[in-house]
Amino acid sequence: MxxxxxxxxxxxxxxxxxxxxxxxxxxxxxxxxxxxxxxxxxxxxxxxxxxxxxxxxxxxxxxxxxxxxxxxxxxxxxxxxxxxxxxxxxxxxxxxxxxxxxxxxxxxxxxxxxxxxxxxxxxxxxxxxxxxxxxxxxxxxxxxVPQSVRVRLLDLVEQTILETVAGEHTDVALSHGIIASDVATVLTMSVYKTATYSFSLPLRAAALLAGSSESAEETLNTVGRHLGLAYQLQDDLLCVFGDHRKHGKDAFSDLREGKETAIIAFARSTSAWAQIAPRFGCPDLSLDDAAAIRDLLQECGAERFVVSLIGEQLDAVYTLLSEAEAAGEISSDAARSILVSASQLEGRQA
Amino acid sequence: MxxxxxxxxxxxxxxxxxxxxxxxxxxxxxxxxxxxxxxxxxxxxxxxxxxxxxxxxxxxxxxxxxxxxxxxxxxxxxxxxxxxxxxxxxxxxxxxxxxxxxxxxxxxxxxxxxxxxxxxxxxxxxxxxxxxxxxxxxxxxxxxVPQSVRVRLLDLVEQTILETVAGEHTDVALSHGIIASDVATVLTMSVYKTATYSFSLPLRAAALLAGSSESAEETLNTVGRHLGLAYQLQDDLLCVFGDHRKHGKDAFSDLREGKETAIIAFARSTSAWAQIAPRFGCPDLSLDDAAAIRDLLQECGAERFVVSLIGEQLDAVYTLLSEAEAAGEISSDAARSILVSASQLEGRQA
The missing domain is CATH 1.10.600.10 (Farnesyl Diphosphate Synthase)
Known part of the structure; x- marks a missing residue:
């Protein structure tokens, strides 16, 4: 297709x-x-x-x-x-x-x-x-499509662009220290910047084009936010803890760029941060220094925390889909199709 | 209104x-x-x-x-x-x-x-x-508006955005010397970058919303290009030769920024350019140096050339409107209204 x-x-x-x-x-x-x-x-x-x-x-x-x-x-x-x-x-x-x-x-x-x-x-x-x-x-x-569907598609894309831009703006503010970095802010930012347009938009557009109910569309919107957040968190983990021969991102590029990910936001609240801070965001961070930061992020529990966050997102997706299926809001075919997408996410190496 | x-x-x-x-x-x-x-x-x-x-x-x-x-x-x-x-x-x-x-x-x-x-x-x-x-x-x-009008409005705004961006892209290329500056290129760039969205777009949208004929819209499109070019050329003249107490632009900012205007493109083809070139585009150009460049641009005929270009644009507008009025394409009211806009342009100080 x-x-x-x-x-x-x-x-x-x-x-x-x-x-x-x-x-x-x-x-x-x-x-x-x-x-x-x-x-x-x-x-x-x-x-x-x-x-x-x-x-x-x-x-x-x-x-x-x-x-x-x-x-x-x-x-x-x-x-x-x-x-x-x-x-x-x-x-x-x-x-x-x-x-x-x-x-x-x-x-x-x-x-x-x-x-x-x-x-x-x-x-x-x-x-x-x-x-x-x-x-x-x-x-x-x-x-x-019929005019009534087109009107809703336009509302959808407008809302999507607004949220994505708001998320990107918050991301820039975080990187400049204009907004203080904490886990809640970083997660909200990731939902707006990435999940909305990458997951909620395609799911909601599919619902609109398939003539699904508004409640089904709303469920898929929430499913998309959880899936998108899981996707972004997975991406953050891969960059720091992943096998760089297998995925496409530059090894440790997030650490070199000083990117405010959920991993970093968590680490900031631990005693390990004092050791991480001096080298975090150095454009010329060596591989050895990056590996040392990675180990600190592991030891302070940041990796574990983000892995469990991903699990929570996927659990939320399972629950939402089961309820929607039980309520006859979406078909079991559709629920299964979304779960397949979610499972591909879980085992993602690249 | x-x-x-x-x-x-x-x-x-x-x-x-x-x-x-x-x-x-x-x-x-x-x-x-x-x-x-x-x-x-x-x-x-x-x-x-x-x-x-x-x-x-x-x-x-x-x-x-x-x-x-x-x-x-x-x-x-x-x-x-x-x-x-x-x-x-x-x-x-x-x-x-x-x-x-x-x-x-x-x-x-x-x-x-x-x-x-x-x-x-x-x-x-x-x-x-x-x-x-x-x-x-x-x-x-x-x-x-009726769907058929909306379809044409969408085509209009799409075409407008494309031309404006293309004009801006050419302007950036000119400023980097990636495209060689000559009068024809600069004039075409100005039409795309400024005239299309500032003049042709409002005129064509007015025609579409008023239910005018397609030939009337096409005439107004051409009228808008000429008016917009006249407006831009007037703006260029004001920045270099205008009374800076009366208009809002910074005195000589175009000369300091090295802006590739029609004035400059003309001057490049004259023997005066050798004297202008060394200081053109200096961010810290003094008022005295700027005034010296202004005098050279006057002496080499660049001011006269651009003034006559503006005259040509306005002549073209008069001719187009007279013909359209004679052909019953647009009303004499509409033609007069456009001429009023054009005349305000001619005496513009700010």
């Missing part, structure tokens, strides 16, 4: 690349580079939407509806728009160990200085993020 | 400020600061839409339609979204001699270093720009 999304994504980018030529070769080149990077994703969000949508529609059509593929595709564009602006804000030049769009543009810019090249690359990423954000909203506004 | 736009803008911002509280006090504070800055504009674009809309509707209702006020308001939000991202890209901290949103946020940030404060302020502006861009598109997607 994700092949249909990939085909549509390719088609949209081909159109945009050709359409951009009239505005000059540099602008067309920006579209082509963007297409290269945006098409490299795992399509987690569109897949989730289409899997759950198939499980929710009663007549079990073998092919997903055109509207579902269309909305799923535009969720991927929204994801990439957020990534671009996120990378500008975080100063990231790589993603999964390869140059991201900004890194590539900066490396190939004929700029006189490194600062010039970075400015050119980041400005381009801000502008392309604007175009993809617009394209994503347009996709929702033009979805080939 | 613009009072209605101002009221609606205030109402929208009040809603967003209150709604933001749930995401934390920093996020709500960002919305409040944004409201302060965004509400300070002259509402040139909404006024243009409403003036022309009133002239285009045959039944001459004393009050503009709710849809027209609504779309006009969302064009102002689009304008402010573009300003925010433009200010991030240009590194601007002031607008009309006062701190802009970024300048205010940076000045009040409890950041440890100036770099920290600027990063916080610029990240906030990127994120707020995303929210306002989304809000603007949502306004078009939800306009209370």
């Amino acid at each position: 994700s092949t249909r999304v990939e085909q549509l994504l390719r088609k949209r980018f081909t159109f945009h690349c050709e359409n951009a030529e009239v505005y000059g070769s540099e602008f067309a080149a920006l579209w082509r580079s963007t297409a290269d990077h945006a098409l490299g994703g795992k399509l987690v969000r569109p897949r989730l939407l289409l899997d759950i949508h198939r499980a929710l529609v009663s007549d079990a059509a073998p092919e997903p509806s055109i509207a579902a593929v269309d909305v799923a595709t535009h969720i991927e564009l929204l994801h990439y728009a957020f990534l671009l602006h996120d990378d500008v804000i975080d100063g990231d030049l790589t993603r999964r160990k390869r140059p991201n769009l900004i890194g590539e543009l900066a490396a190939t810019a004929p700029g006189a200085t490194e600062e010039d090249s970075l400015h050119w690359a980041r400005s381009s990423a801000i502008l392309m993020g604007d175009l993809l954000l617009s394209a994503a909203i347009m996709g929702f506004a033009r979805a080939d | 613009s009072t209605r736009v101002e009221q609606l803008l205030r109402k929208r911002f009040t809603f967003h400020c209150e709604n933001a509280e749930v995401y934390g006090s920093e996020f709500a504070a960002l919305w409040r600061s944004t409201a302060d800055h965004a509400l300070g504009g002259k509402l040139v674009r909404p006024r243009l839409l409403l003036d022309i809309h009133r002239a285009l509707v045959s039944d001459a209702a004393p009050e503009p339609s709710i849809a027209a006020v609504d779309v006009a308001t969302h064009i102002e939000l689009l304008h402010y979204a573009f300003l925010l991202h433009d200010d991030v890209i240009d590194g601007d901290l002031t607008r009309r001699k006062r701190p802009n949103l970024i300048g205010e946020l940076a000045a009040t940030a409890p950041g440890a270093t100036e770099e920290d404060s600027l990063h916080w302020a610029r990240s906030s502006a990127i994120l707020m720009g995303d929210l306002l861009l989304s809000a603007a598109i949502m306004g078009f997607a939800r306009a209370d």
Whole structure:
């Protein structure tokens, strides 16, 4: 099913690349580079939407509806728009160990200085993020569904963008120490910044497109928040405690960047923090120093704490789905389909 | 009429400020600061839409339609979204001699270093720009008009965003010397970056909302490009040759920032450039040096050239409107209303 999304994504980018030529070769080149990077994703969000949508529609059509593929595709564009602006804000030049769009543009810019090249690359990423954000909203506004569904899809994407931006804003405030870091704040931030658009949005869109009840949509919203938080916490654990040969992230990059994760927020409340603080967030943190911090994070109970948090999220998902199934709110097919997504999350290595 | 736009803008911002509280006090504070800055504009674009809309509707209702006020308001939000991202890209901290949103946020940030404060302020502006861009598109997607009109409004705003971003991208490329500066490139860039959203968009939206013919809309599109280019060229002239006590821009800021205007593009093709080049774009350009560059730009014919370009744009507007009026494409009321806007432009001091 994700092949249909990939085909549509390719088609949209081909159109945009050709359409951009009239505005000059540099602008067309920006579209082509963007297409290269945006098409490299795992399509987690569109897949989730289409899997759950198939499980929710009663007549079990073998092919997903055109509207579902269309909305799923535009969720991927929204994801990439957020990534671009996120990378500008975080100063990231790589993603999964390869140059991201900004890194590539900066490396190939004929700029006189490194600062010039970075400015050119980041400005381009801000502008392309604007175009993809617009394209994503347009996709929702033009979805080939009854007007009443389209109105709800628009409300959904608006609320999603607001929460994601609010989460990102809190994340930046945390990284600057403008908001004090504690576990509750970091968890709320993660739900807004990641869970809302990556999990609740595809699940709720699937429910809307499948004609599910509003209570089913609300349940899926909550399920999405728990799944998304579990996903983010898993990601945080992998970066610090994972096997770096198996997953795509740079070893210990969160520790080097001083990222305010739940692991760190917990550690801050323990006596181990005095030993961690001096080296946390050093851009040139050595592998040995990082490993020492990792061991401290393990000993102070931060790893255990976050593992148990993930367990709580998944328990909440099981409970919510069982209740919804018992109440006839969602089918057992749909519940099983979500649990499959959840279980893939649990064993995730990469 | 613009009072209605101002009221609606205030109402929208009040809603967003209150709604933001749930995401934390920093996020709500960002919305409040944004409201302060965004509400300070002259509402040139909404006024243009409403003036022309009133002239285009045959039944001459004393009050503009709710849809027209609504779309006009969302064009102002689009304008402010573009300003925010433009200010991030240009590194601007002031607008009309006062701190802009970024300048205010940076000045009040409890950041440890100036770099920290600027990063916080610029990240906030990127994120707020995303929210306002989304809000603007949502306004078009939800306009209370027949579906066929809404479809055309969506196409219009999509095309507008694409052209504006393409123009801004070219402007950044020009400032980095990635695209060579010549008069034709600079004029095309100005049309895309400024004229499309500031003039063609309000004029075309007015035509769409008034139920004008597609050929009338196309004429107004071309009229908007000429008017917008005249407006930008006038702005360029004011910054270099204007009376800085009367207009709001910083004296000679374009010369200090090395902005690739039509004045500069023309001067580059003259023998005077050798004398201008060494000091053009120096951030610490003195008033005396700036005045010397101004005199050289006058002597080499750049001022005269741009003045005549403005004349050409306004001539084109007169001709287009006369032809459209003669063909019964637009009413003489509408033509007169546009000419009034154009004449206000000609005598503009600020």
